[in-house]
Structure formats: C-alpha cells, structure tokens
Amino acid sequence: MFKTFFIVILFSPIFTLSQIELNDSSMIRYIFDEALTNGECHQNLKELCKGVGHRISGSDASYKAIAWGQNVLKRYALDSIYLQEILVPHWVRGSKERLDFSSKQIKLYQSKCLAYGGSVGTNGVLKGNIVEVKSWDELDELGEKKIKGNFVFYNRPMNPTRLSTFHAYGGCVDQRYWGAVRASKLGAIGVLVRSMTLKQDLNPHTGSMTYEGADLKIPSVAISTVDAHNLSEQLKKDKETEAKMKLGCKTLPDTVSYNLIAEIKGSEFPDKIIVVGGHLDSWDVGEGAHDDGAGIVQSIEVLKIFKNLGIQPKHTIRCILYMNEENGNRGGKTYAEMVKNKGEEHIFAIETDRGGFTPKGFTVDGTPEQLTSLQQFESLLEPYDLFFIKKGYSGVDIGPLKDGKICLVGLVPDSQRYFDFHHAPSDIFENVNKRELELGAASLASLIYLVDKHWD
C-alpha cells in the first residue's frame, strides 16, 4: 500500500528518525481525503451556531456550548473527556444600546453601536459633544481643555495596504483597548470607536477593552465604519454635534466555567502531550462562527480524523476547547497553571483562531531548531497549498504555555475576509465555507501527525 521510497532529510536535530518516509505523503493524502469526504466539522459548526448561538463566558449559552461539545466528543470513542474548572469574568450587555447624534443642522440620527465587553453602563442617558481623534498624539495635544465633558471619537481606520488584515488590525486595536483609559484621564465622559474592520458597512464590531490604570470608568462603544465616516463628515460641518448614549451593560461577579478537554492517549509517550485547540466562548453577537466556532470544530475534527483513519499517536493528543479567550483568557491561563503545577510535559501546541478560511501555512513560536525541524515538512504540505512554515505568532489560548521548551504554532488561513465578520452580528454559519473549513482541519491533523511521528 505504501511506497517504500525514502527521502533523506539532513539537519534534523530533533527527529527520532533521520528519514521522512514517503508513506508520510500517503498518510497526509488520507488525512485530506477523510476531511474532504467524511468531514463532520461543517455539520458540527451548524449545530453549534444554530443550536447554541453566541456564547460569551458566564452566559447560559456558554454552558449549553460546553454540553454540546461533550456530546459531540462522545461520538468519537476517545480515551477521555473531562472539564477543567476555571473562574471567568461575567459581563452582560443588558438592554440594547442606544446612540443618537444631533446638531442644529441635522435631525436626530440614530446610530447602531455595540458596547465593548467590560464597559460600564451609562446609568441613564449620557450627553455631550464629540471630539474626533485619529492618534494618541492628537488626543494629548487637545488635552483636558478640549476633551473634558465630551465624548472622544477614535477614528483611525485600519490600513488597507497591509496584506495581512491581522497586521492592519494590530495597527488600530489600541484605540479599542486603551481608548477609555486614555480619554478618561483627560475628563472625557465616554468613548466611541470606529469598528475594527476594513469593510464599509453598518455592522458595529465589539471586542475587549480595559480600565487598567483608569481612575474613572467611562463607557465605550463601537460604531460601524459607515457611521464613523458619516459622523466624521458631520463633525467637519458642525463641531457642536451632540451624542446621547444609553448603555445597560455591567460586570457581575466572576463565575465558574470550564475548559473542555478530550484526549487520545499516546502509545509510546503518554505523558508527553501535543495540544490542539480553539476557544468555545464567543462575543455576544452573531454566532461566533469564524471566531472561533471554526477552530472548535476543526480541533474536534483532528481527533475524529485520527480515530477514523486508525492512527494511533505515540504522544497523547489533547484537544482543548478553551473558555474565555475573548474577555480574559482565563481558560488559557488557568490551563497553563495546571500544566505547571502538575509538571506535565507539553512538547507542541497548535491553535486555530483566525477564522475558517482556506489555510495558507503555519507560524511558529519556538526555538530555531524546532522551526527548522518543522520546515522539513514543507515539501509534504506544499501539495495542499500550505505554502509556508515560518516564525510568527501562535495564539492567545496556548500563549501562556510558553516556557522556552514547548513549540507553539498557529494555523494561518487566508485573512482577507476575517475582519468582515470578526466580533460582529455577521459572524454567522452561512459565512463559513465547508471546504475551506475542512481544509483547515486537515492541515492541523497533518502537521500534528508529522510532529507526533517524527518528534520524541
């Protein structure tokens, strides 16, 4: 069945074998065939999105999602399925937000908005003028004199010339995260932020923010890119344009939740662990389809592929459905603490949390030797349009595992559409393509197969 031709690999510092057998190539073919013909991740995603919906930490839906995950995992005859208890923040959006703009020239205009996760409410209606800025320097130059008593409107757009939309996002998300803290220090009463997307539409995109270092907590909301554009134009016409904001959101006491973990026990090195995971929580809009329902069902699919193809891993393959990536990363942090406390040995962890789009390659946060070792698999993966294995970021959930020894990896799908949907009402099942999702699952399973086989 397998061809017996061998490719000799040079410079393989951490390979058990000094050779990669061509049957690796056949096995990767089987993995892709399995994902593309018998794949269940698209149907599983439909169940999660339509049966559970969005599922922010601490919400009823988040527990329903955990129960859903347990049921799905039980189908695949795994060696163990268990929960890890964690404590999560519990923020609730409350009644629907309201944001109105008015001026002497224009009639009242109601803008869609979404409070950022963690934001305080307005305790009634908050009223004030709006000061637009595009940079911290601009904010600081305006100073308390111009900011005090007003809303700050952060309107720096994502840079469309960055090929990776994640880089464009990285150049703007400081406004969302630190906007309230910086504005409150100058006496602002609230914050409006242009949504983190390159798409011009009417969807506000929520996300995380902080009050770290703030003496006063002021409310903070996202408005859509179209509303941001229109507001900016309006402010050019009339600086006295007024906003009225009403938010009912609040933070309740931390509550108990869980990471959901499932394993296939390793035959040779059961105490050496390979992790694959994504996050089960989502923001409280849309259906958390790309972020990160896709990663959840792909991670589960990896185990399913191993079981269906009868691949017995040498190391323990542990699939982790993390809770609370979006607003606290308590799942990732608590898991890493447990690993440290128990002295468990993790050799490799891979995260999938960049959307269920066509995979392009992998980014590696590890030692140069680990990177070199992984790059020796490139020729095996290139036939599947996985074009690179290069140094780069892995992921939020697995990040806390970093200890100088473990190799952390992120799956990199095509990023062009990701921020069209990210944290927005449009992140729904219908916007995930079945084949693109399946190819991501197969890519994860293939790299894990190779690492399990050739590393010790």
Next chain:
Amino acid sequence: MFKTFFIVILFSPIFTLSQIELNDSSMIRYIFDEALTNGECHQNLKELCKGVGHRISGSDASYKAIAWGQNVLKRYALDSIYLQEILVPHWVRGSKERLDFSSKQIKLYQSKCLAYGGSVGTNGVLKGNIVEVKSWDELDELGEKKIKGNFVFYNRPMNPTRLSTFHAYGGCVDQRYWGAVRASKLGAIGVLVRSMTLKQDLNPHTGSMTYEGADLKIPSVAISTVDAHNLSEQLKKDKETEAKMKLGCKTLPDTVSYNLIAEIKGSEFPDKIIVVGGHLDSWDVGEGAHDDGAGIVQSIEVLKIFKNLGIQPKHTIRCILYMNEENGNRGGKTYAEMVKNKGEEHIFAIETDRGGFTPKGFTVDGTPEQLTSLQQFESLLEPYDLFFIKKGYSGVDIGPLKDGKICLVGLVPDSQRYFDFHHAPSDIFENVNKRELELGAASLASLIYLVDKHWD
C-alpha cells in the same frame, strides 16, 4: 526615493537587463497600495452586476455591457478604445423551464432546472422514465435497450478530494458537454445532469454543451446537487419514476457583437503587445459577478493602475474585454485571427477568468525559457502571498493566440468557493469580496509591470 541595491539574477535568457533592480520591489508596493486604497474595481463590478446584470452573447444586456465598458474605460484617459466586430451564437432560454418528477409512490415533485446553453427546447412537454448513470461505460452497458425512449440522468459528482476545484470540475464536465450526444445515439429523449458544483444546495448550474456528431438534438438540463441526490434516492425506490420536461429555449441566427479593446501605447516597442483580459459576456442567470465580471474589472483596473501611478509601459498594454467566452469563444478566436491576419506581434497575454478570489499565483503556458524568466520574479511577488509561477493552463479567451512564441499566463486565485457560484443564480456581486478582487488586480498589474520592464 528608490533604494539602489541590486539583486543579480542568473540565467535570465530573455531579460533586457541582467539585473532586477530593487526599485521593482518598491513599484510593486505602489501597485498594491494603489489597488488597495484607490481601487475602483469593486465599484465598477457593482455597476456591471447591478446596472447591467447577466449578459449572454447576443442579448440586449450584452450590448449594454459593452456600452458600460466603453464609459468606464473613457474615465482613464487611455490612448485608444475601440470595438472589434465578431459574429456570435444567439441562444435564448425562452420561458422558464419546468421539470416534474412523479411515480406511483410520490406525488408530483417540481424540480428546479436550467437548460444548458445551446440546448433545443422540448416543443411541448416531453415525458419518459429516467435512467441514472455515473459513467460512459455504464451508459454503453445499458445500451439502446434500456436507454431508448427514456431520459438519461448523469449523476457523477465532482471529486471533493481534488484540492483544486477546477480539477474536480474537469473530471465531470464531460457529462454536461457530451451528455446529449452520447445519450441521443442510444435513443434517449432528453438529458438531466447533476450540476457542476461541490456545494449541496438547490441551485442548478448551467453551462455549455454540444450536439457535435449527433444525428438528433435532444434537450439537456442541469439540476441542483440536492435534487440530483433526491432523484437518485427516488430511483432506488422506484425505477418507474417519470420526468416531464418543458423547455422553451432555442438558437436564433448568429448575430453581430464585439470585443471591446483599450490600449496604453508602448513608448519603446509600440508594435509589441501585452494583453490582459477577461470576458464580458456571462451566462443568463445571476449577475456574472465572479464569472467573469471580476476578470473584466480587474483587467480595466490594470490600465487604471498604470495611468494613476504614471507608469509608461515600453510595450503596448492592450486590455481586451472578450465577448462570447461562455458559448462559443468567438471573441477569442476572432481576435486571434485578426492578430494573425495583421501580423501583429504579441509577446505576452494574461487572462483572469477563475473568479475574484484571493490570488495565489500564476500558471504559464509558454516556452521553458519564458517560464524560467517569469520565475525570476517569484521573490518579488511572494511578499504578496503569490506563492507560485508554474507551468499550467492560461485561459479560454487567450488560448487561440498560442503560436509557439507568445507566453500565455493565467491568474490563479483560491478555487475553493468558485464552483459554489459558477454559472448559477448565486453568482452575484454580494459574493465577491472587495479586497480579494483588488488583490487580483494588483497581482495582474505587478506581473505585467515586470514583464513590460524586463522583456523585449
């Protein structure tokens, strides 16, 4: 402004320069920046899809599309814009098709269907039983005895394990193209074909077919993948299931239409021509957004990028909006005849007709020397996630230019979603992503820039 570092390139058989200057890298950056910040192709596509809609050769809409193209091209201060007259087939769908299934066990079930372009009508209602086959061998084994007087139902699905969906399409499209000819030889009265898509949905996908070699022309329609699945299940239960088909389509006499051509004249080699193009006609369903509105607006965008950046090409850049790719390729063939008759020298032609998705690379149909020469640009394009320049197919419209001298190239976008929309009512503007479309235009402009500069 430009850095002066030079990269020495070895083995450059047809370069004018023996070096690629690093300012190529800067210029490609400008090209991508222009496409991603000042891109007009998405707005142009909206105009074409929503203002004109679908536009099969010979239809009123096809002439409206030509007028639209002329108006758009006039905005860009080009050196010339002109029409090339061609004669095109003129097939009309007529009244909406009707296809019903019934049997003793089931009530009448109405199935969506689309006649294939070129099909004859039914001249009333056609009635008969249905014989399902998945291969030509199966058809021939059944023979006249089982086929005569019945409909043949071709139900071989596209192979989901082929990574490129174009390869999966290539493994099935013979059913659509030759199905009527082969079935009619065995006495069939009509043909139903499973739609050429990997997606399970209710959209029938039309396309071209032939009667070449047939003594009798029998009607031929596409049914959706879901209807094909259901029909197959029904036939397992009851072989006597009957179809009633009514089609009003017919072929009118050939009519006059036009390729639309626009040029930027070359400064050094005005008589040596570089072609970029796609096709302006579409099937008569949906809006021809990916197929090939995307290619049309990308080809126009190439000229716009050259003009806006003040790039004066050495060779003449000719943008061709071909007519009649879908059902005859008269545009491509007539253009190539004109080139031959006039003795025009074409050095390079690139086609964009695989959808407006994230570009991955280029396939080259040229001499080994041309391929090697183009591959020397790979390092300049790789920062834009253009991962390959390799031997392969170029395109239907530019194909007839092949003469052993010209280098033919196809832009290769990600193919995973293409056949979800191909020739179907779902091929509409909303399913084209702005950035993905713009990246394709920038990729075309970049390769043309490099060829124009370094070839002679």
